[in-house]
Amino acid sequence: MNEEKPFDLGERTVLYALEVAGLINQLPDSPANSAYSKRALGSAGSLGANYNDANENKNDKDSLYKFKACRKEALESNYYLRLLQKLNPEFLGEFEELISESTDLKKIFGSIAKKKQTSRR
Numbered sequence: 001m002n003e004e005k006p007f008d009l010g011e012r013t014v015l016y017a018l019e020v021a022g023l024i025n026q027l028p029d030s031p032a033n034s035a036y037s038k039r040a041l042g043s044a045g046s047l048g049a050n051y052n053d054a055n056e057n058k059n060d061k062d063s064l065y066k067f068k069a070c071r072k073e074a075l076e077s078n079y080y081l082r083l084l085q086k087l088n089p090e091f092l093g094e095f096e097e098l099i100s101e102s103t104d105l106k107k108i109f110g111s112i113a114k115k116k117q118t119s120r121r
Contacts, residue, residue, distance in 0.1 A: 005101075009108065010055070013048030016101055020044040020077070023094050024084075032087055040080035047073035047105065060116065067113040074106035 005012055021044070024037045047070055054066035078099055085095035 013051050017044040036080050036083045043073045043077040064116045070109035074102050078102040
């Protein structure tokens with residue numbers, strides 16, 4: 001990821017998904033890389049899509065659900081990136097950056113969801 005992360009979460013999720021795709025495109029072909037890469041790409045892309053839905057949704061309940069989904073997708077993305085990292089140690093540094101970003105995004109979306117849930121009470 002770039003040193004300076006965008007403040008706009010929508011842009012940050014787009015950049016994250018693109019960085020995941022860019023790294024995955026560099027991986028050697030293997031059955032495991034193929035299977036785990038599809039899952040990592042899916043969850044990285046879904047994270048941003050759910051964020052967009054959460055922002056467009058006027059219903060607090062649905063918005064809360066989408067922010068929780070963002071957290072889940074960041075967690076899932078993190079998992080598959082860690083698997084790919086173990087299978088491709090020659091890309092250790094690149095995976096570390098993306099794993100760190102997915103952890104940060106998980107925390108951000110978890111915090112947003114928690115605040116929304118608290119404000120609903």
